[in-house]
Amino acid sequence: MHTQLQEKTDSKKKLENLVQEGQKLSSLQMETIRVQGYEKVVKVTDKLAGLTAIIAIHNTTLGPALGGIRIQPYARFEDALEDVLRLAKGMTYKSAVSEVGFGGGKSVIIADPKKGKTPEMLLAFGAAVQALGGSYICAEDVGSTTKDVKIVRKSTQYVVGLPHEKSSKDPSPFTAWGTFRGVQSVLKKIYGTDSLVGRTVAVQGLGHVGSVLVGYLFWAGADLILSDIDGEQARALADKYGARVVPADQILQVSCDVLAPCALGGILNGKTIPLLRCRAIAGAANNQLLSDSDANALRERGILYAPDFVINAGGLLNVSAELEEEGYNPTSPREKTHRIYDTLLAIYEIAEKNQESTHTAALALAEYRIRYNIGKRVIPPTFHHSVDE
Numbered sequence: 001m002h003t004q005l006q007e008k009t010d011s012k013k014k015l016e017n018l019v020q021e022g023q024k025l026s027s028l029q030m031e032t033i034r035v036q037g038y039e040k041v042v043k044v045t046d047k048l049a050g051l052t053a054i055i056a057i058h059n060t061t062l063g064p065a066l067g068g069i070r071i072q073p074y075a076r077f078e079d080a081l082e083d084v085l086r087l088a089k090g091m092t093y094k095s096a097v098s099e100v101g102f103g104g105g106k107s108v109i110i111a112d113p114k115k116g117k118t119p120e121m122l123l124a125f126g127a128a129v130q131a132l133g134g135s136y137i138c139a140e141d142v143g144s145t146t147k148d149v150k151i152v153r154k155s156t157q158y159v160v161g162l163p164h165e166k167s168s169k170d171p172s173p174f175t176a177w178g179t180f181r182g183v184q185s186v187l188k189k190i191y192g193t194d195s196l197v198g199r200t201v202a203v204q205g206l207g208h209v210g211s212v213l214v215g216y217l218f219w220a221g222a223d224l225i226l227s228d229i230d231g232e233q234a235r236a237l238a239d240k241y242g243a244r245v246v247p248a249d250q251i252l253q254v255s256c257d258v259l260a261p262c263a264l265g266g267i268l269n270g271k272t273i274p275l276l277r278c279r280a281i282a283g284a285a286n287n288q289l290l291s292d293s294d295a296n297a298l299r300e301r302g303i304l305y306a307p308d309f310v311i312n313a314g315g316l317l318n319v320s321a322e323l324e325e326e327g328y329n330p331t332s333p334r335e336k337t338h339r340i341y342d343t344l345l346a347i348y349e350i351a352e353k354n355q356e357s358t359h360t361a362a363l364a365l366a367e368y369r370i371r372y373n374i375g376k377r378v379i380p381p382t383f384h385h386s387v388d389e
């Protein structure tokens with residue numbers, strides 16, 4: 001016990017020393033990359049810290065850019081750039097549609113998240129975020145952990161999603177509830193009732209979001225088909241909810257009312273769309289469409305698609321509530337997450353009227369809100385965490 005405490009104190013001291021040393025020895029460089037349609041894109045390097053990163057700020061019309069730190073060992077710098085630009089733009093649309101008073105941004109650190117991360121690197125990255133003066137607020141994302149973000153916090157206050165007294169904690173139940181409401185919305189549009197009794201929902205991916213979603217679906221009366229590359233997880237949930245399990249390579253082809261992708265991006269593409277046997281798609285996964293044109297292919301097949309950046313905004317609504325002046329209260333994001341249903345129904349109506357895909361209609365809605373400043377932040381975000389958290 002004593003040893004554990006001693007180790008914790010030692011590592012804290014080590015980190016504090018690093019912060020001080022880093023400030024003295026910084027070799028941080030921030031080089032602007034001009035990209036049309038983006039407010040600011042910077043290549044961040046720090047030779048001493050071994051850091052190569054990109055921070056992309058797509059649009060801050062409605063508020064500071066909010067987006068996670070992705071840590072990935074991209075093969076080429078260009079691949080990292082392409083990814084961060086796409087992700088930052090996606091955050092602009094997601095924030096605009098959900099009216100959270102934030103803009104869109106994202107960052108990538110080019111490193112292996114398992115072996116390549118160092119405290120020096122994360123501290124240098126934080127210094128770059130700080131230098132942007134609050135126009136970009138970072139958070140945990142694929143490849144980064146709360147522990148990493150805690151280190152980043154040592155050199156910048158512009159961080160969200162840390163564990164502290166007023167923290168919003170795990171976003172997944174909120175994302176799952178928004179997704180559940182999205183499933184109800186597609187049923188309402190197709191069948192005129194959003195009841196799940198007797199409807200079949202196939203869920204791909206039973207992780208943080210998928211496992212919570214299947215619970216909500218079960219209690220609403222749905223019949224479930226489940227799949228995960230982790231067969232044990234799928235079987236455990238199937239036992240719990242009386243569901244059927246199918247292998248990971250078959251879930252997209254099962255006959256069902258609603259397919260809920262909650263695992264990977266890019267799964268709706270030229271190869272998979274012709275094989276689908278669902279009436280609608282409503283799931284939490286980010287970037288489900290491989291390309292925008294895949295939304296037209298779904299429309300041509302008569303499959304109703306709940307646009308991913310609308311249906312999966314519950315987590316964003318939750319985390320952004322933490323930055324309110326009065327501090328986090330789960331009831332406020334709960335109400336907003338619940339209303340994802342209404343936003344989606346409005347999008348289906350617009351799409352039908354304009355004879356366009358639901359994805360196109362959702363993008364147009366986001367662009368409209370940006371053009372007319374709808375949902376623009378009035379009060380600057382309040383950061384409730386302290387440097388020690």
Ligand code: NAD
Binds near residue numbers: 229
């Ligand atoms: P997670 O990593 O906890 O779960 C993903 C699950 O998918 C895992 O159980 C994994 O084994 C499974 N999986 C991976 N490949 C698969 C495949 N080919 N077939 C079936 N299962 C497969 O992730 P999560 O937090 O539950 O997020 C799920 C998706 O939702 C991701 O795309 C994520 O970006 C998106 N999303 C999550 C949140 C959130 O609040 N966690 C918010 C918005 C969007």
